[in-house]
Amino acid sequence: MSSFHSEDDHAIEDYVKHMAERINRVLLPKYGSDESEQPPTIYKVPQEIKSGNEDAYLPFAVKIGPLTPYRYRKGGDNQYERLEDYKWCCVQRLLGRHHLPQEPEKTRALLGRCLNSLRSLEPRIRASYPRDQRSISCINGKDLLCDVLLDGCFILHRLLKYASIAKREGAAASAPEVQASGGMDEEEDNDWTQVFGRCWVWGFVTYDLLLLENQIPFFIVESLFHHLRTNPDESSDILVSGALRLFRSLRPQPLHSSQIACRDVHHHLLHLFYQSVDLPATMPEPADNLRRFDGGVLEIPMLQLYDYSEHLLRNLIAFEQTYPLTPGHFTAYAMFMDCLVASSEDVRLLQHRGVVMNQMNGVRDKDQTWFFSCLRHGVHMAADRNYLGGVIAEVNKYQQARWPRWRVALVCNYYSNPWVATSLAAAVFLLALTFIQTFFAAYSYFKPPH
Known part of the structure; x- marks a missing residue:
């Protein structure tokens, strides 16, 4: 026993x-590693959010970072092969800015300094991704450094190019009488020649750089910039300026770099774009009334929908759903609009009032109702974090009052049909005549004429 x-x-x-x-x-x-004190910033999109449109989270033209898998066409060729080769051209151009083609030893030394800098950042790089991702944990240090060097130089080259464009545009605006250069210089003008037969691919590259899974930490680009810049006094703020100019085509409203550049941390390009949006919580006092509800009238700023809007908003919402240190305003807005838009009639009303402007090709009103509902698929948000919670509470309180419900019933049941409305008006008129007749009959009875 x-x-x-x-x-x-x-x-x-x-x-x-x-x-x-x-x-x-x-x-x-x-978090991502034993030494990390911050949560990862680049995540795989959860499957419950992906379901319904997984292509919205996959790049079309260029693969950035270790989370995105390679895509192969039916013929077996790699979809990203052209741009993978172009990344080596970007490395060559950035090194060539130092005029070292005839001095290979100095070129190798500069390249070595870049790799050594990235090697010292390897723990931070790995900590930027969730540690349970096999694509991160299984890759060795040599391959990881090579990949982030190529991706970082590719992004750095794009940002420097558009920073130069922004600088010329600013100079032309401040001195209109002085003509800016008639076109891009040779380095900036020959991007289209690098991918023969796909001159339009650069628009897709811009979209791809704002996908959540298609990111590398922004400190990689900053580290490469400090080693590869030609002017030692040049600040990394130029990268922010270039990014905002690069993504300007995705937003009709102008982007301003002053408030963005002064922030300490930009985790990646999607986070930088996220910071560039004028969210109500960060706006000055008059603009806090960005969305108001007063006396039954709801004020909503205009939303312009383009062909890329769904993919962009999906990835911004996915970023909020995976990274805990965000206010969640895009998620709240998507849920608010989905509750507001229940039918094609609602869409037409919003378009008539200038709230929604449809610029999407071949998308009808019925499809726009699906647009808002698909954005919140698999999305969750705590009620106490919803910056529209006060507006929603006021709308619900107004809707539950008697008079608004009676007015809606009257409009829907009688004013929707002109014949019914005419009959109702005639009935009201006859009722008024009957009331007047009854009044004078009673009046003459109680006060007969002398």
Whole structure:
């Protein structure tokens, strides 16, 4: 009997030891790595959000970072091969800015400094991605450094190019009498020649750079910039200026770099674009009334819908759903609009009032109702974080009052049909005549004429 209890005690001790080891393995790495004090910033999009339109989260032209898998066409060729080759051209151009083609030793030394800098950042790079992603944990340091060097130089080249464009446009605006250069210089004008037969691909590249899974940490680009810049006094703010100029075509409203550049951290390009949006929580006092509800009238700023709007908004919402340190305003807006738009009649009313402007090709009113509902598919948000919570509460309170419900019933049941409305008006008129007749009859009875 004692031996039986002894065996049970040993078994329980083994279980306790095994579970304690398992708990320590799970809890020790708080975030992406043991040394990280911040949560990861680049995530795989959860499957419940992806379902319905997985292509909205996959790049079309260029692969950036380790999370995005390679895509192969039916013929077996890599969809991103052209731009993968172009990344090497970007490395060559950035090194060539230092005029070292005749000095290969100096070129190799500069390249070595870039790689050494990235090697020192490897723990931070890995910590920027969730540690449970096999695409991160299985890649060795050499391959990771090579990939982020190519991707970083590709992004750096795009940002410097558009920063130069923004600088020339600013100079032309401040001094109209001085003509800016008639076109881009040779380095900036020959992008289209690098991908023969796909001159239009650069528009898709811009979209691809704003996909959540298609990101690398922005500090990689900043590190490469500090080593590859030709002017040692040049600030990394030029990268922000270039990014906002690059993404200007995705927003009809002008983007301003002053408030964005002064912020300490830009995790990646999607985060930088996210910071550039004038969210109500960060706007000055008069603009806090961006969305008001007063006396049954709801004021909503205009939303312009383009062909790329769904993909862009999906990735911004996915960023809010995966990164905990965001206010969640895009998620709140999508949920608010989905509740507001329930039919094609609602869409037509919003278009008539100038709230929604449809610039999408071949999209009808019925499809726009689906547009808002698909954005919130698989999306969740705490009520206390919803910056539109006060507006929603006022709308619900107004809707539950008697007079608004009676007025809606009257309009829907009688004023929607002109014949019914005419009959109602005639009935009201006859009722008024009957009331007048009854009044004078009673008046003459109680006060007969003398």
